[in-house]
Amino acid sequence: MQIRLDPSDELQLYKQLANQIIELIAKGELKNGDTLPSVRSMATDLGINVSTVSKSYHELEEKGLITLKQKAKAVIIGGQKRELEEIEVAKVENDLKPIMAEAFARGLEKEQMTSLFQRILKQWK
Amino acid sequence: MLIIVGIFIIVGILEAMTPHLARKTNVFGVSIPEPFVKHSQLIKWKRRYSQWVGAIASLCLLVQIGLHLLTAIHEEKVTLLSFLLLYVMLLLSSGLYMNYHIKTKKLKRQEQWEAQTKTVYVTDLSIRQKDETLPPIFFSLPIIMTIALMTFTYMNYDSIPDSFATHWNSAGEADGWTEKSRLSVITMPLILLAIQLSFFIMGIGMKGAKLQLSAQAKEASIHRELTQRKYGSWYLAAINYSMTILFVVLHYTTVILKNQTAQYFFPLFIAFIVITLGGLLVLIWKLSKSNEPFDDLHTNETAATDDRYWKWGIFYFNKNDPSLIVQKKYGIGWTVNCANKYFYIIICLTLAPILLLIFI
Numbered sequence: 080m081q082i083r084l085d086p087s088d089e090l091q092l093y094k095q096l097a098n099q100i101i102e103l104i105a106k107g108e109l110k111n112g113d114t115l116p117s118v119r120s121m122a123t124d125l126g127i128n129v130s131t132v133s134k135s136y137h138e139l140e141e142k143g144l145i146t147l148k149q150k151a152k153a154v155i156i157g158g159q160k161r162e163l164e165e166i167e168v169a170k171v172e173n174d175l176k177p178i179m180a181e182a183f184a185r186g187l188e189k190e191q192m193t194s195l196f197q198r199i200l201k202q203w204k
Numbered sequence: 205m206l207i208i209v210g211i212f213i214i215v216g217i218l219e220a221m222t223p224h225l226a227r228k229t230n231v232f233g234v235s236i237p238e239p240f241v242k243h244s245q246l247i248k249w250k251r252r253y254s255q256w257v258g259a260i261a262s263l264c265l266l267v268q269i270g271l272h273l274l275t276a277i278h279e280e281k282v283t284l285l286s287f288l289l290l291y292v293m294l295l296l297s298s299g300l301y302m303n304y305h306i307k308t309k310k311l312k313r314q315e316q317w318e319a320q321t322k323t324v325y326v327t328d329l330s331i332r333q334k335d336e337t338l339p340p341i342f343f344s345l346p347i348i349m350t351i352a353l354m355t356f357t358y359m360n361y362d363s364i365p366d367s368f369a370t371h372w373n374s375a376g377e378a379d380g381w382t383e384k385s386r387l388s389v390i391t392m393p394l395i396l397l398a399i400q401l402s403f404f405i406m407g408i409g410m411k412g413a414k415l416q417l418s419a420q421a422k423e424a425s426i427h428r429e430l431t432q433r434k435y436g437s438w439y440l441a442a443i444n445y446s447m448t449i450l451f452v453v454l455h456y457t458t459v460i461l462k463n464q465t466a467q468y469f470f471p472l473f474i475a476f477i478v479i480t481l482g483g484l485l486v487l488i489w490k491l492s493k494s495n496e497p498f499d500d501l502h503t504n505e506t507a508a509t510d511d512r513y514w515k516w517g518i519f520y521f522n523k524n525d526p527s528l529i530v531q532k533k534y535g536i537g538w539t540v541n542c543a544n545k546y547f548y549i550i551i552c553l554t555l556a557p558i559l560l561l562i563f564i
Contacts, residue, residue: 080328080329080330081326081327081328081329081422082325082326082327082328082329083324083325083326083419084324084325084326085322085324085325086323086324086325087322087323092325100329103329109329115329116329116332119412119526120332120412121327122526123412123413123414123415123525123526123527124327124331124332124414124415124416124417125325125326125327126325126414126507126508126510127325128524129524129526
C-alpha cells in the first residue's frame with residue numbers, strides 16, 4: 080500500500096494523495112473499516128505539511144469515502160458494494176463526459192475507448 | 205581498570221564504525237540522493253575515517269595498558285588518565301567528522317547531485333500498523349515504581365539510619381556517606397525519576413517519529429525502519445528497567461534495610477553494565493544488518509532530503525515537523541527537534557528534580 084507523491088507533477092500534492100488513496104480503495108487493498116494513519120503521522124512519514132494531508136483527508140470525507148473521527152483518525156467507509164443513488168450516478172456521468180469527449184475529439188476510436196475502460200476496470204475488484 | 209578498558213574498547217569500535225552504521229543515504233550528516241549512495245569517494249572517505257579513528261583509539265589504548273603494566277603509577281591515576289584519553293579520542297573523532305562533513309557537503313554541491321535527481325515523497329499506509337515500537341505505557345511503569353519507593357521511604361522515615369551509604373569503591377565497600385534529611389533520603393529516587401521521565405518522553409517521541417522510506421528500495425527500507433524502531437525501543441526499555449532495578453535495590457537496601465554493603469551490590473552493578481553495553485552491541489549488530497543495500501538502483505529518484513533543517517548534521521530545527529524526536533542524521537540513535545516548543549518544556553521538566561536538589 081505504497082504512496083508516492085511527485086512534487087514535479089502538475090497535479091497538486093493533496094490531489095495526488097487523495098487519488099492514490101481512492102485507487103487503493105478501488106483495488107480493495109483498503110477495505111471498509113480500515114484506519115488510515117493520522118494526519119500527523121501521515122505528514123511526518125511523507126515529509127510534507129500537515130495542512131496538505133488534512134486537505135486531502137477532507138476531500139475524501141466530502142466524497143464520502145472516509146469518516147474523520149476523534150484524534151485525527153480517518154476510517155474508510157467507501158469500498159463496500161451498495162446501490163448508488165441516481166443523483167450520484169449522474170455526477171459520475173457528468174465527470175466522465177468531458178474526459179471522454181476530449182479523447183473522442185482528439186481521435187480516439189470508440190473501440191479503443193471501450194478496451195481502455197475494460198483495462199482500467201480489470202485492476203479493481 | 206578492566207571495566208574502563210572494556211568501555212574504552214567498545215566506544216572506540218563504535219566511533220570507528222559509526223559512518224557504516226548510519227543509513228546509506230546519510231553520510232557524515234549529509235543527505236545523499238539515492239542514486240549517489242555508492243559514489244566511490246564517499247566509500248573511500250568512510251573507510252579513511254574508520255582507519256583514523258581506529259588508529260587513534262588503538263594508540264590511546266596502548267598508552268593506558270603500557271602505563272599500567274610498565275610504570276608504578278597509582279591505579280586511580282591511570283583511571284583518571286583513561287577517562288582523559290577517552291575524551292581526547294572523542295574530540296579527535298568529532299574533529300574528523302566535521303572535516304568529512306564539510307568535504308561531503310562540498311562534493312555534493314560541486315557535482316550538483318540534487319539537480320540530477322528527482323525528489324518524491326514516499327510512504328506506506330500499512331507500515332504504522334506493523335510498527336512494533338514499544339508503547340509509552342511500557343516506560344511509565346518504572347516511574348510508578350519510583351514514586352512508590354519515595355512514598356514508602358517517607359512512610360518509614362523515622363526508622364532510617366542517621367547516615368547511609370551513597371557511594372561504593374570497586375571492592376564493594378561503602379566509602380561515601382550521606383546525612384539523613386527529608387531531602388537526602390529521596391535524592392537517589394529523584395535522579396532516577398528525572399532519567400525515567402526523559403525515557404518516557406523518548407518513548408512517546410519514538411512512537412511518533414518519522415518512518416523514513418527510500419524511493420528506490422521500498423521493501424528493504426520498510427524492513428530497516430521496522431527493525432530499527434523495534435530494537436531501539438527494546439534497548440531503551442532494557443536500560444530503563446535494569447537501571448530502575450539497580451537504583452531501587454540500592455536505595456531499599458541502604459535506607460530501609462539499613463544494610464550498607466550487601467553482597468549483591470557488585471554483581472548487580474556488573475549485570476547493569478553487561479546489559480547496557482552488551483545490549484548496545486546486539487542493537488548495533490541488528491541495525492547494521494538491517495540497512496538496505498541499494499543493490500538495485502535504476503532511476504534518478506530519491507526520497508526527500510532534509511539537509512536544510514540540520515546544522516552540522518547534528519542539530520535539527522524544523523518548525524514544520526510536528527514530531528519531537530527524530531532519527532539522528534549521523535550514526536544511530538535519536539535526537540530532538542530543537543524547533544519544537546515542547547523540547548524546552550521537557551528540558552525544564554526533567555531538569556527540575558535535579559535543580560531542586562542543587563538549590564534547596
